[in-house]
Amino acid sequence: MAKDLFSNLDLNLLRTFIILHQERNMRKASERLFVSQPAISKALQRLRDHFGDELFVKTHHGLRATEYANQLAESISPILDELSSTLNESNEFNPQELDGVIKIALSPFLLSAIANSLFQAIRTEAPNVQSAIIKLV
Amino acid sequence: MAKDLFSNLDLNLLRTFIILHQERNMRKASERLFVSQPAISKALQRLRDHFGDELFVKTHHGLRATEYANQLAESISPILDELSSTLNESNEFNPQELDGVIKIALSPFLLSAIANSLFQAIRTEAPNVQSAIIKLV
DNA sequence: AGATGTTACGGAGACCGTAATTATG
DNA sequence: CATAATTACGGTCTCCGTAACATCT
Numbered sequence: 001m002a003k004d005l006f007s008n009l010d011l012n013l014l015r016t017f018i019i020l021h022q023e024r025n026m027r028k029a030s031e032r033l034f035v036s037q038p039a040i041s042k043a044l045q046r047l048r049d050h051f052g053d054e055l056f057v058k059t060h061h062g063l064r065a066t067e068y069a070n071q072l073a074e075s076i077s078p079i080l081d082e083l084s085s086t087l088n089e090s091n092e093f094n095p096q097e098l099d100g101v102i103k104i105a106l107s108p109f110l111l112s113a114i115a116n117s118l119f120q121a122i123r124t125e126a127p128n129v130q131s132a133i134i135k136l137v
Numbered sequence: 138m139a140k141d142l143f144s145n146l147d148l149n150l151l152r153t154f155i156i157l158h159q160e161r162n163m164r165k166a167s168e169r170l171f172v173s174q175p176a177i178s179k180a181l182q183r184l185r186d187h188f189g190d191e192l193f194v195k196t197h198h199g200l201r202a203t204e205y206a207n208q209l210a211e212s213i214s215p216i217l218d219e220l221s222s223t224l225n226e227s228n229e230f231n232p233q234e235l236d237g238v239i240k241i242a243l244s245p246f247l248l249s250a251i252a253n254s255l256f257q258a259i260r261t262e263a264p265n266v267q268s269a270i271i272k273l274v
Numbered sequence: 275a276g277a278t279g280t281t282a283c284g285g286a287g288a289c290c291g292t293a294a295t296t297a298t299g
Numbered sequence: 300c301a302t303a304a305t306t307a308c309g310g311t312c313t314c315c316g317t318a319a320c321a322t323c324t
Contacts, residue, residue, distance in 0.1 A: 006221040011148035026304065036291050041305060043289090058304060060299055075223045079216060084143040086212045163279060173316050178280060180314090195279055197323060 009050055016043045017055070018080060021073040025062035146187055153180045154192070155217060158210040162199035 016033060020040065023029045030037040048055055051072070056063035065073070153170060157177065160166045167174040185192050188209070193200035202210070 005224040009224070011151070014148070038305075039290055058297075062303070076220065079220050079223060083213065083216050083220075086216060087142040087146070175280075176315055199278070
């Protein structure tokens with residue numbers, strides 16, 4: 001293969017690329033990214049150079065995405081979204097750090113079936129939780 | 138929320154993080170990333186600062202990953218892998234560039250159901266393909 | 275001593291912002 | 300003319316590498 005499009009890439013440029021693909025306008029993109037508009041232009045030049053494609057061509061109202069850019073955006077945008085949520089959620093739920101009281105709504109039928117194992121699991125995973133109140137619905 | 142762990146992150150650091158998690162040794166990581174070993178140390182400091190966790194603690198033979206680091210690696214490593222393959226493969230399959238003859242194996246039952254639309258699709262997406270031979274199985 | 279990670283320090287380069295320029299309607 | 304992108308240019312700030320230090324077996 002010619003060269004690795006991943007290893008040699010400044011990953012931060014992908015953020016700019018995605019925003020640019022959403023906005024199709026450098027000024028708007030620059031506002032969303034809190035940088036100047038020429039900074040976006042330079043970033044796009046780097047992206048073009050890296051991928052060997054124009055990616056976005058100048059038009060009347062702003063930019064038009066090339067087919068390559070569309071495919072690229074379509075494939076990497078969900079990945080970046082997933083990365084974003086993973087980074088932000090990974091830390092937010094740690095049962096070990098839970099304490100106080102938690103309340104769970106449950107139907108009587110389910111309750112009789114799983115209440116015991118549920119209590120066990122909570123006691124194990126979140127030892128600092130004082131008690132769990134189960135509300136019937 | 139306190140702060141966004143994605144937006145404010147230098148994504149390139151994640152590459153260092155993954156390698157570091159694989160090697161558990163700054164010297165080896167530095168070799169794989171073609172940088173000096175102190176550069177890795179600094180990068181790790183930035184990672185620690187960003188995530189608010191030690192991530193790797195010094196030991197006799199190198200480094201030991203914290204639980205946080207393990208969870209982080211476990212969750213983001215497949216995402217980065219996917220990003221890597223996507224970037225490198227996205228360009229490799231372009232139906233427009235296909236030519237010659239393609240062969241497709243298909244059961245008679247399926248054949249009768251989709252043969253027509255299949256031919257149509259191929260003709261449209263890959264106009265340079267001369268013919269498609271469908272082999273019954 | 276030999277391996278490790280950390281700190282200090284100086285320099286090179288990347289990146290940005292302001293301003294001027296070009297292109298396009 | 301108005302809006303948008305590109306280029307020029309100067310400055311800063313990040314990041315790296317060399318070297319010195321610290322720690323551990």
